Amino acid sequence: MSYVSRADEGVVSVSQAIPDERAAFIRRTYAHLAGAIAAFAALEVWLLRSSLGDAMLQFISRNQYGWLMVLGGFILIGWLARGLAHNVDSQGAQYLGLALYTVAEAVIFVPILYIATRYSAPSVLNNALLLTGTMFAGLTFVAFTTRKDFSFLRGTLMVGGFVALGLIVGGTAFGFDLGLWFSVGMVGLASAAILYDTSRIIHHYRPDQHVAASLELFASVALLFWYILSIFMRRR
Numbered sequence: 001m002s003y004v005s006r007a008d009e010g011v012v013s014v015s016q017a018i019p020d021e022r023a024a025f026i027r028r029t030y031a032h033l034a035g036a037i038a039a040f041a042a043l044e045v046w047l048l049r050s051s052l053g054d055a056m057l058q059f060i061s062r063n064q065y066g067w068l069m070v071l072g073g074f075i076l077i078g079w080l081a082r083g084l085a086h087n088v089d090s091q092g093a094q095y096l097g098l099a100l101y102t103v104a105e106a107v108i109f110v111p112i113l114y115i116a117t118r119y120s121a122p123s124v125l126n127n128a129l130l131l132t133g134t135m136f137a138g139l140t141f142v143a144f145t146t147r148k149d150f151s152f153l154r155g156t157l158m159v160g161g162f163v164a165l166g167l168i169v170g171g172t173a174f175g176f177d178l179g180l181w182f183s184v185g186m187v188g189l190a191s192a193a194i195l196y197d198t199s200r201i202i203h204h205y206r207p208d209q210h211v212a213a214s215l216e217l218f219a220s221v222a223l224l225f226w227y228i229l230s231i232f233m234r235r236r
Helices: 019-049 052-062 066-085 091-108 110-119 122-146 150-174 179-203 210-235
Strands: none
Touching: 019 052, 019 091, 019 110, 019 179, 019 210, 052 066, 052 110, 066 091, 066 150, 066 210, 091 110, 091 210, 110 122, 110 210, 122 179, 122 210, 150 179, 179 210
8 A cells, every 4th residue: 555755845746747757757667666576576486495485484373473573574664665765865765665665575475475386276376466467457557548536545545454454463363364355355455556556656746756656556566466366375
């Protein structure tokens, strides 16, 4: 979900920029998104070949609050990375934020991908990747063709995010399974986040915020992939 920053007063948003500048911003944003996804995939291959997957699974299984510790660390790193990526005064800080967030996503995905690659049929991961890509392409198409401003989704995303976090904490603390419908609901929330992020790319970001824009899209796509993969794994 999106980190919302306030642009400085008087700064032109991408919707007010000249067409060439707007097109260049969109190209840079999606090029950086592709780069983040490629780096995530490469890191994941390396991490899954290491002993980290088994170590994380043992840590989570042996500690009641192990997953909450991992999730808490990810949230803190994500908050720091977003702050860096939205730093309009330093391009170096922006790239550091994107790199930091990509590494954090790769690490937190290790347990679920470790299980998916070792204990599920190959079609599970392949189908999850295919469906995630198809849904992302479809949602992006809707946002760009309708050019609708989905800023109204911000409140829904914030409330939904806090509710989801509360359910995850409660499920871990009290030992209940959140079930299939929770994953389905999170797919819906991630889809809304992609619409919201894409709308901000069209209407609200500044032309020099392509790194921050790509980070927010990457975060929403990763969330979508996580819960689509969870659904496929649960069906198996």
